[in-house]
Amino acid sequence: MTLNEIEGITALHDQIPFDAADEVLFVDGGSTDGTLEFLEKKKLRVVGQKKKGRGEAFRIAFEETDGDVLCFFSPDGNEDPADIPGLFAAVEAGSDMAIARRFGKGARNEEDDLTFPFRAWANQGFTLLANLAFNGRGVFFDRKSYIRDTINGYRAITRDAFSRLNVDAQGFLIEYQMSMRAMKLGLSITEIPTSENDRIGGESTATSLPTGFRFIRGLAREIAIGRRF
Numbered sequence: 001m002t003l004n005e006i007e008g009i010t011a012l013h014d015q016i017p018f019d020a021a022d023e024v025l026f027v028d029g030g031s032t033d034g035t036l037e038f039l040e041k042k043k044l045r046v047v048g049q050k051k052k053g054r055g056e057a058f059r060i061a062f063e064e065t066d067g068d069v070l071c072f073f074s075p076d077g078n079e080d081p082a083d084i085p086g087l088f089a090a091v092e093a094g095s096d097m098a099i100a101r102r103f104g105k106g107a108r109n110e111e112d113d114l115t116f117p118f119r120a121w122a123n124q125g126f127t128l129l130a131n132l133a134f135n136g137r138g139v140f141f142d143r144k145s146y147i148r149d150t151i152n153g154y155r156a157i158t159r160d161a162f163s164r165l166n167v168d169a170q171g172f173l174i175e176y177q178m179s180m181r182a183m184k185l186g187l188s189i190t191e192i193p194t195s196e197n198d199r200i201g202g203e204s205t206a207t208s209l210p211t212g213f214r215f216i217r218g219l220a221r222e223i224a225i226g227r228r229f
């Protein structure tokens with residue numbers, strides 16, 4: 001998925017293992033920086049969005065492709081394209097969803113070098129709350145079932161699981177909502193360690209405070225609706 005990622009896609013294009021997938025689709029949120037021209041030149045398939053938001057992009061990817069397994073990748077530099085085959089493999093080995101985790105053993109997140117990694121702390125706080133609220137697989141007794149990164153969008157999921165989650169988040173809440181609902185349904189979730197690299201160009205559009213408030217609302221809503229989704 002792309003929204004003004006010309007620098008990222010230019011730098012990463014040759015590293016993306018396109019062969020790992022039967023079908024490749026770029027969902028573009030309205031780039032005006034040359035991303036679309038770049039993708040066209042490379043003869044990559046692009047679909048635009050009528051409604052805005054990253055959540056909408058996830059649903060378009062689902063609707064516009066046919067594969068049994070979907071892998072979501074964003075070329076902003078944060079996600080290492082070399083993990084794509086591993087995410088597919090984890091799902092093909094029998095998981096409903098595989099997440100590239102930025103926390104825990106063998107992993108790195110963008111803020112690891114900071115003294116006050118506020119964004120990483122917020123991420124881990126929301127992840128703790130989601131595990132406590134929805135991870136019914138004995139989190140208190142069995143640390144192996146704890147999901148370490150409920151928020152990273154870099155993930156793969158079966159088409160069947162995605163449709164069962166029936167996610168409706170419009171923006172950056174999408175991946176957290178997917179994780180919460182997957183836990184509620186008791187789906188099998190595997191995590192593979194990843195190294196989150198720095199953004200290559202441009203700026204993140206996920207502003208911390210508004211995104212944080214949306215996450216709080218999103219969490220409260222998931223608690224309120226339970227399995228009614």
Ligand SMILES: Nc1nc2c(ncn2[C@@H]2O[C@H](COP(=O)(O)OP(=O)(O)O)[C@@H](O)[C@H]2O)c(=O)[nH]1
Pocket residue numbers: 001002003004005027028029030049052053054055057074075076078203204205206
């Ligand atoms: N298609 C699409 N992609 C988006 C949208 N918003 C963000 N993205 C992409 O999603 C990725 C993550 O967004 P970013 O702003 O970097 O958020 P962050 O990684 O959470 O800081 C980037 O590759 C963006 O280009 C959107 O509305 N539509």
Ligand SMILES: [Mg+2]
Pocket residue numbers: 076078199204
């Ligand atoms: Mg990013």
